[in-house]
Amino acid sequence: MKTNPSLSRQGSLRFFYILIVILVVSIMVGGAISASLYVNKVTRDNAQVLQLQNRVTDEIAELRGAIWLADNALHDLLMSTQSEHHRAIRENLERASASLEKLKQNMAMASPWLDGRMRGFEENFERLKDDILTLVALRQDPEWLYPMLPFISRTLLESNEEFILAANLALNEIEAEEGKSAGPLYRAFDEVRDLWQELILNFRAIIIRFAGLNAVQEISQEENIRIIHAQIMNKLDGLTRLREQGRLGFETEAALETMRFRAEKWYRDYQDLKNLRQTHIWRADLEYLNARIRPRQARVFADLNVLERELVAWSSRNATEVEEAATKINLGLWTLSAVAIGLLLLIYYLLHRLVLSPLERIAETISAEGRNIEDLSLPGRGSREVHTLIQAFNSLRRQIHQRQIALQHQALSDALTGLPNRALLQDRLEQAVHLAHRQNTCLAVLLLDLDRFKEINDTLGHPTGDTVLQQVASRLLECIGEADTVARLGGDEFAIIVPDTDTEQIARFVECINLAIDRKLEVESHTLYVSASIGAALFPRHGTDPMTLIRHADVAMYAAKRNKAPYVLYETSLDEQTFDNLSLLGDLRAELESAAGQLQLWYQPQLRLGDRSVTGVEALLRWAHPAQGFVSPERVVGLAEKSGLITELTRWVLEHAIADCAAWQSDHPDLKVSVNLSAMNLQDPDLPATVRELITRHDLEPDQLALEITESAVMGDPVHAREVLQVLSLMGLELVIDDYGTGFSSLAYLKLLPVSSLK
Structure with a gap:
């Protein structure tokens, strides 16, 4: 049988496939x-x-x-x-x-x-x-740094030395003539010399401010210099009239002329110095x-x-250039795609049977699987490429599932400690409340805040603080049971959910937590100690929803921190205390504005032990509240400091104490009154002016008013406190350090302060 030539000339499908x-x-x-x-x-x-x-x-x-x-x-x-x-x-x-x-x-x-x-x-x-x-x-x-210093040392210093020398010569001659009885003339020259020294002290304060702060604003010492200089010139005019009456000695007259000349010259030079200061060249380095x-x-x-x-x-x-390269590549890819499309049409039939049909079966199987995360499998035989595709798909789905679990963990966990965060705590608390309500059991919510943690962060740094938080979290995990939840809310605050419990069990549980936290912490080379303030609220006794339980536990926790107690169980009276403070604050503001007589000053006598005579009294603040009775001074001062009323309250106390002392002067001319100042009063720039106004208005001698300042108030800002005390001392007031020994000051430092006694 002969073979058909046309069939022999046709290539096989495999040949065409391989060729294409x-x-x-x-x-x-x-x-x-x-x-x-x-x-x-x-x-x-x-x-x-x-x-x-x-x-x-x-x-x-x-x-x-x-x-x-x-x-x-x-x-x-x-x-x-x-x-x-x-x-x-x-x-x-x-x-x-x-x-x-x-x-x-x-x-x-x-x-x-x-x-x-x-x-x-x-x-x-x-x-x-x-x-x-x-x-x-x-x-x-x-x-070079302070161009004005040569002017001061060569000009103003000369006038100062000449004035003091002339005053001393006059005093020596008067003393030689009148003896040491210190008559009116001697006192007149002595007062002029004292005023001059006070003027120089104010000038030095101005120079210190110029040099240290490069400030050109006018300060109170400049006004003092104008006043004191006018007083000096008035007294020199009086002495000049005595000279015209022939009541001065030869050297005293010469000294008087020198003092007048030097006082006028010094003040002119001082005005020149002020004008030079306005040229902004007091500090050459800033220029x-x-x-x-x-x-x-x-x-x-x-x-x-x-x-x-x-x-x-x-x-x-x-x-x-990169964009141009991408454009060329796109053009090349489009050209290749056009060629490939023409060739792919020729082999579509072959691909349909060998590739597309299996892909259709894969798509049907994937659609049937739906959202199930189990591995995908295909019935029947398939090519190696198809099985590889299935394995890759299964691997991809497993990776997506694992990443979803990891993202969920990150969203609900604290990154530092690994504990549940606030969101997860809220979810678990809602579940626990629902379960406790259904089973009719008790549930406790505890909020825990670390004491002295801020000191660790500020002193040793945040990495050390993070390590402390991690160790505390580990100790809390050791204390809780399997059904309990401990979470970190942020900062140094933690929360614990304890289901199926009661008051006694919570007290023992809190004691276990405090013992665990109180143990020493070894962080790097440091041995640290922290404690905790814990507040607790119970379901359903203190609330039936998560928000109420957390809020009441938070109120109890801050009560524990305020009272320095390791643990406080919520009571409704704690909310009442917060309301009472707000109410008291409004009443205090109204009392200071209206002066209804609720605020009173009681006076405690101060005795000289030798003869048991009364030398002074200390003013003690009392508030006879119409609803709450007598309110303690500590609570009144604390409310005033927190609300910004401490300035008004201090002025009220000073006003009444000075007025009462002035009224006693006719019967007790040597009696003094002492008034306690708050630490915040030392930050008030108007305090010296306020005191000066009140003693002037009530005609009270400055040395009959004593101001008592606690040691801790002085050491809070020692530089500023010393400046304020210097101004008050120059006014003639007596200054007393109260509660000495409770702070960290030393007698060596206190010797630098213008104080007269310690308590």
Whole structure:
């Protein structure tokens, strides 16, 4: 039998399939190789550009940061001259120079046309560096730093010394003529000398303020100088009239002329000094800073901004090249796709039976599986590629499921301790309340806040504080049962849910928690101790919903912290105390405004032990509240301090105490009155003026009023407290340190304060 020639000339399906596949593969592989080489080149160039841009950006940031740190150290140096400030300035300038060298190298690699920008920036930076180092060196010369000091030492000091010398000569001659009986003439010259010394003290206070703060605003000492100088001139006029009557000796007359001349000259020179001060050259270093360094610094930062913009522009050009490469690749891919589509149409029939049919079965099976997370399987036989696809799909679904579990854990857990967070606590508390309601059982919610934790954070740093929180969380987990929940709400606050419990069990449970927390903590090389304030609320006794239980537990916790108790169970009276404080605050404000007579001063006598005579009284505040009876002074002062009424309350006490003491003077002329001041009163700039106004209005001698200040109030801000006490002392008031020994001051420091006694 002969073979049909037409059939023999037809190729087999396998041959056509292999031929088409080889053709398609050749086109695709050739195009892919060409595209890959091109993409690799563009990607490599772009990656180098990005790396270089990142390095340059980091160097600019480091350079800018070093300049800022040097500027901060310079500012600290201007405020307080210390050796570490000099060292910090030089170290940061050296860091900036090192960063500049790296930046120059990277800029040269980036683009040669950026060299001109870099040269200008480098020149400005070197000038800035030289200016800063020059300023540091010049500040070693006090006469350069304070140009007014030579004027003071050569002009004002001469008048002061001449005035004091003339006053002493006059007093010596008067004493020689009148003896030591200190007659009216002697007292007149002595008063002039004392006024002059008080004037010089106020002048020194002004000089200290000028030199330390470079402030030009007028202060109270300047007004004091005007008043005292006028008093001096009035007294000198009186002495001049005595001279015209021939009642002065020869040396006294000469001394009087010198005192008048020097007083007038000193005051004129003082006015010249004030005018010079207004020229803003009291501190030469600040003038140098503003005139030389700040403009140079602005130019340096402007140059850095220009460099960053140029770098972004250069990087954008590289990004444009990448976009052009992507466009070329897209065109090539479209061309290959068009060729491939034509060839694929020829083999569609073969692919339909070998590929598309199995894919349809896979799609049907996946649709039948739905949302089930079990592994997908296909009935019957399938190709290796199909089974590989199924395995990849199953692996993908497992990974998605695992990531969903991880995200859920992150959303409901505290990142630091691993405990449930507030959201998960709320969910579990709702479930626990629902279960307790259904089973008719009791449920406890505990809120726990660590005491002294802020001191650990502020002293040893937040990493140490985080370790403390982790160890506390571990100890809380050791204390709870399987059904209990412990969560971290944030900061140093924790919450615990204890189902199926009662009051006695909660008390024992809290005792276990306190024992666990009170144990020492070993953190790095530190041995630390913390304690906790715990508040508890019970379901259904204190609330039937989660929000009420948490709020009542929070009220109890703050009551424990306020009363320094380790544990407080919620009571309705705790809410009443909060309401009482708000009510008392409103009543106190109304009483201070209306003076209805509820506030009273009681006086405790102060006795001299030798003869048991009364030398003074101490004013004690009492409040006869119409509804709550007598309210303790501690509570009244605490409310006033928290609400900002302490200034009004202090003025009320001073007003009545001074008025009462002035009224007693006719029967008891030597009787003094003592008034206690709050720590916040020392921060009141108007306190000296208020006291001066009240003693003037009631015609009370300043030495008959004593102000008592606690030791802790003085040590809270010792510098400011000393300034305020100096002003009060110059007014003639007696100052007393109260509660000495309860703080951290020493007698050596107290000797520097103008106080007369300790209690």
